[in-house]
Amino acid sequence: DTGVSQDPRHKITKRGQNVTFRCDPISEHNRLYWYRQTLGQGPEFLTYFQNEAQLEKSRLLSDRFSAERPKGSFSTLEIQRTEQGDSAMYLCASTPYPSYEQYFGPGTRLTVT
Amino acid sequence: AQSVTQPDIHITVSEGASLELRCNYSYGATPYLFWYVQSPGQGLQLLLKYFSGDTLVQGIKGFEAEFKRSQSSFNLRKPSVHWSDAAEYFCAVGELTGGGNKLTFGTGTQLKVEL
Numbered sequence A: 001d002t003g004v005s006q007d008p009r010h011k012i013t014k015r016g017q018n019v020t021f022r023c024d025p026i027s028e029h030n031r032l033y034w035y036r037q038t039l040g041q042g043p044e045f046l047t048y049f050q051n052e053a054q055l056e057k058s059r060l061l062s063d064r065f066s067a068e069r070p071k072g073s074f075s076t077l078e079i080q081r082t083e084q085g086d087s088a089m090y091l092c093a094s095t096p097y098p099s100y101e102q103y104f105g106p107g108t109r110l111t112v113t
Numbered sequence B: 001a002q003s004v005t006q007p008d009i010h011i012t013v014s015e016g017a018s019l020e021l022r023c024n025y026s027y028g029a030t031p032y033l034f035w036y037v038q039s040p041g042q043g044l045q046l047l048l049k050y051f052s053g054d055t056l057v058q059g060i061k062g063f064e065a066e067f068k069r070s071q072s073s074f075n076l077r078k079p080s081v082h083w084s085d086a087a088e089y090f091c092a093v094g095e096l097t098g099g100g101n102k103l104t105f106g107t108g109t110q111l112k113v114e115l
Helices: none
Strands: A003-009 A012-013 A019-024 A032-036 A045-049 A053-057 A064-069 A075-079 A087-095 A108-112 B004-005 B012-015 B018-019 B024-026 B032-038 B044-052 B056-058 B063-066 B073-078 B087-097 B101-104 B111-115
Touching: A003 A087, A012 A019, A012 B087, A019 A087, A019 B073, A032 A075, A032 B101, A045 A064, A053 A064, A053 A108, A053 B101, A075 B101, B004 B101, B012 B018, B018 B111, B024 B032, B024 B073, B032 B063, B032 B073, B032 B101, B044 B056, B044 B073, B073 B087
Parallel strands: A012 A108, B012 B111
Antiparallel strands: A003 A019, A019 A075, A032 A045, A032 A087, A045 A053, A064 A075, A087 A108, B004 B024, B018 B073, B032 B044, B032 B087, B056 B063, B063 B073, B087 B101, B087 B111
């Protein structure tokens, strides 16, 4: 069990650029979650996959955000036309069926300049 | 909608002293409750969880928490704090949705341990 991994760990980008983050869940975990955490706050739910199906999206996930989980394994989160307000830590978590415990990765810290 | 309140933003305790971190939740049904710990620049590690049954739950690193339905609380305790416990602690409530469990977190309590 190697844990949830996320890549990159840090990303600095200029406003208006597109960025993509990757999350590799723990092997055989069929559920995968994305959260966003800003400074001084707790994580906020963004979206959730069960296998390859995206089952729920938060209103926080504007049209500039898109997430995929092809083949039900790794997931990607893309932000188009980044804004300074997108600066945050993006956390990924996975859960095995039928558990409800979420195991978090180390996160990707995004800084938009 | 569910919500979580952690009324203490910062807490400082001396090493060896006891610790209690407060958490109050709002949720219509029987809640799934969690405590996570986050070290600087790191992801979250699950300390303990409550789903049902015994209202006093034991977790890792010597932590425990007590679910009190009448007070809508799920406070985290540790009898003797170690310097390595310094971190940020988050309480969360889970909402079952489409087979998954969407977590709503509190704003966290930053724990400082004085030697």
